[in-house]
Amino acid sequence: MELREKQGWPKALIGLVARLPWWLGLALAVISYAGLHHLAQKPMPAAMRPGQMGSFLLSAAMHGLALAGQYVLPLFFGMGALLSAFRRDKAARLHAAAASRAGALDAMSWQEFEILVGEYFRRQGYGVLDNGGGGADGGVDVVLHGDGGSHLVQCKHWRALRVGVQPVRELYGVMAAHGAAGGFVVTSGDFTEDAVRFADGLALTLVNGKTLLHGIRAQAGTRPTATAPADRSTPDCPVCGAAMVLRQARSGANAGKQFWGCSRYAQDRCRGTRELD
Numbered sequence: 001m002e003l004r005e006k007q008g009w010p011k012a013l014i015g016l017v018a019r020l021p022w023w024l025g026l027a028l029a030v031i032s033y034a035g036l037h038h039l040a041q042k043p044m045p046a047a048m049r050p051g052q053m054g055s056f057l058l059s060a061a062m063h064g065l066a067l068a069g070q071y072v073l074p075l076f077f078g079m080g081a082l083l084s085a086f087r088r089d090k091a092a093r094l095h096a097a098a099a100s101r102a103g104a105l106d107a108m109s110w111q112e113f114e115i116l117v118g119e120y121f122r123r124q125g126y127g128v129l130d131n132g133g134g135g136a137d138g139g140v141d142v143v144l145h146g147d148g149g150s151h152l153v154q155c156k157h158w159r160a161l162r163v164g165v166q167p168v169r170e171l172y173g174v175m176a177a178h179g180a181a182g183g184f185v186v187t188s189g190d191f192t193e194d195a196v197r198f199a200d201g202l203a204l205t206l207v208n209g210k211t212l213l214h215g216i217r218a219q220a221g222t223r224p225t226a227t228a229p230a231d232r233s234t235p236d237c238p239v240c241g242a243a244m245v246l247r248q249a250r251s252g253a254n255a256g257k258q259f260w261g262c263s264r265y266a267q268d269r270c271r272g273t274r275e276l277d
Helices: 002-007 009-018 022-041 053-100 110-122 165-178 193-199 209-220
Strands: 127-130 142-146 149-156 182-187 204-207 244-248 258-262
Touching: 009 022, 009 053, 022 053, 053 110, 053 209, 110 127, 110 142, 110 149, 110 182, 110 209, 149 165, 165 182, 165 193, 165 204, 193 204, 204 209, 209 244, 209 258
Parallel strands: 149 182, 182 204
Antiparallel strands: 127 142, 142 149, 244 258
16 A cells, blocks of 8 residues: 555556566456456446436446546556566576676676576576565565465675574564465575574575575576586486475585575475485
8 A cells, every 4th residue: 555655556556567477467458458448338328217316427437437447557557568578588687697607696786686586486486476675574575476385585685794694584484474385585695604593494495695596507507607616417306307406404414515406395395305416
């Protein structure tokens, strides 16, 4: 409600449609035009009978709204679809840049980093909903939908500082309040030991910049530039056969070490792993 009061309902509607897949926004434009055009073509009552003034005025109002809405509403839906398509194209370009250029994460703005993170999870099979920079929703930047339920994502584009335990604890509280199946905190940098210890054993995954880059390069099937760490071929999960992503052990004797984990762990709880070569 606060967003609509600030921006007005047209901008709020366009922004909402822009968060949907572009083809869905286009479908809404076509459906809204067809439905409202059908209503606009219906003839008005020719005469009124006694006591029918209320229904006549209602029919006249609906007819007027349909006449205008058959053009206005599809226009807003179409603008949202175009904005959605532009964002998807930008997400693909950011993903390609991160996969092929050293230092690409550091060169991004925090808004671009959030778009990149959304694309990273989209390519893992999630339905991705951009939350518009978090704000009042406890710093949740992206909402993921999969077979295992919803997952909340918080992005931290921090170059110098390591992400501490407080943001991780806050996201876990939001997860509990919303009944989310899990969550991710993704940073372009790294996490403190306290943050790693807090997330250990919870349905909360910490993704640092190194792991994120390895995962993006594995998705793109590219190799980094000569100044970046050597890439590794992406193996298949030994349990379900799905593609694997690089993860980092958070506890035990191998704490801090990377390993291959199943990309469908969040959705299907597949626990297939492989050691790095």
